Amino acid sequence: MVTGASSGIGRAIAERLGAEGAYVVLSGREQSAMEESAARIVASGGKAEIVVADVRDANAIQGLVNAAVGAVGQLDVFVNNAGVSFLSPILASDVESWRLMLETNVLALLVGCQTAVRAMRVTGNRGHIVNISSAAARDPNSGVYGATKHAVNVISNSLRLELLEDPIQVTTIMPGLVATNIGRNVDVAVLEGLVLMSGLEAEVRAGERLPDEVLERAQAALHDIMIKADDVADAVMYALSRPPSVHVAEIVVRPNKDFAL
Numbered sequence: 630m631v632t633g634a635s636s637g638i639g640r641a642i643a644e645r646l647g648a649e650g651a652y653v654v655l656s657g658r659e660q661s662a663m664e665e666s667a668a669r670i671v672a673s674g675g676k677a678e679i680v681v682a683d684v685r686d687a688n689a690i691q692g693l694v695n696a697a698v699g700a701v702g703q704l705d706v707f708v709n710n711a712g713v714s715f716l717s718p719i720l721a722s723d724v725e726s727w728r729l730m731l732e733t734n735v736l737a738l739l740v741g742c743q744t745a746v747r748a749m750r751v752t753g754n755r756g757h758i759v760n761i762s763s764a765a766a767r768d769p770n771s772g773v774y775g776a777t778k779h780a781v782n783v784i785s786n787s788l789r790l791e792l793l794e795d796p797i798q799v800t801t802i803m804p805g806l807v808a809t810n811i812g813r814n815v816d817v818a819v820l821e822g823l824v825l826m827s828g829l830e831a832e833v834r835a836g837e838r839l840p841d842e843v844l845e846r847a848q849a850a851l852h853d854i855m856i857k858a859d860d861v862a863d864a865v866m867y868a869l870s871r872p873p874s875v876h877v878a879e880i881v882v883r884p885n886k887d888f889a890l
């Protein structure tokens with residue numbers, strides 16, 4: 630089960646899990662994007678199902694878990710990936726952007742963890758919760774977005790201790806800058822710079838996604854400050870493929886150099 634599977638890191642994780650033979654339940658709000666991913670998973674010999682849901686709705690998260698359990702009889706992996714970012718200074722931003730970040734990045738992740746653990750406890754299987762945090766969680770001055778990711782780290786570590794007697798592991802992945810559309814709410818001038826770097830023509834509109842080809846070309850040009858979504862999927866697969874006696878609690882996966890927006 631992967632939330633935020635319609636784009637970026639979640640899509641890369643979902644497709645990697647599918648290619649490795651998992652039955653993947655992809656969730657996000659944009660059906661068409663997930664249909665393309667599901668088709669790629671099926672073409673690579675895997676199985677996939679789409680559930681359109683807004684993770685801010687706790688009942689919808691229960692629905693996602695039910696879909697996974699209904700399909701294969703148990704939930705093995707729940708990836709809390711859906712997230713949003715508004716990077717304005719605190720004094721220049723508004724309550725709506727804070728609410729969106731707190732509800733998506735923190736509350737939905739909490740509900741996801743609790744719902745997944747309850748389902749895993751019913752079937753008693755070995756389970757794994759993967760929480761997508763951020764390198765911003767290591768930065769004490771990373772604003773409200775960073776504060777939500779600090780919360781993710783505290784929640785993950787606390788949950789790991791609550792689960793010591795269960796066969797359920799919790800891994801926190803902290804990516805540095807990744808070439809995805811998470812930055813679609815940053816300054817348009819920054820995005821125009823990315824498009825220029827890609828050498829492709831694309832119109833930049835505040836809050837809207839850039840085409841995948843633009844992100845891929847920009848990442849290739851800026852690889853020392855920006856990694857690929859697939860690099861994060863590699864980190865997730867590493868954590869999931871360890872033997873049960875090894876618990877990978879945290880992974881920081883970042884480009885060689887830092888880039889400050």
Ligand SMILES: NC(=O)c1ccc[n+]([C@@H]2O[C@H](COP(=O)([O-])OP(=O)(O)OC[C@H]3O[C@@H](n4cnc5c(N)ncnc54)[C@H](OP(=O)(O)O)[C@@H]3O)[C@@H](O)[C@H]2O)c1
Nearest residue numbers: 633635636637638658683684711712763806807809810811
């Ligand atoms: N890119 C980076 O540099 C970076 C670095 C560190 C951490 N991260 C974290 O990585 C995670 C994935 O971000 P990304 O970079 O892949 O960005 P992205 O391309 O913008 O993808 C975000 C995903 O979250 C989903 N989402 C957002 N709000 C949702 C909601 N209310 N309900 C359901 N799905 C929702 C989006 O789906 P729809 O909009 O289609 O519904 C989309 O699939 C986030 O938690 C982010 O904080 C990213």
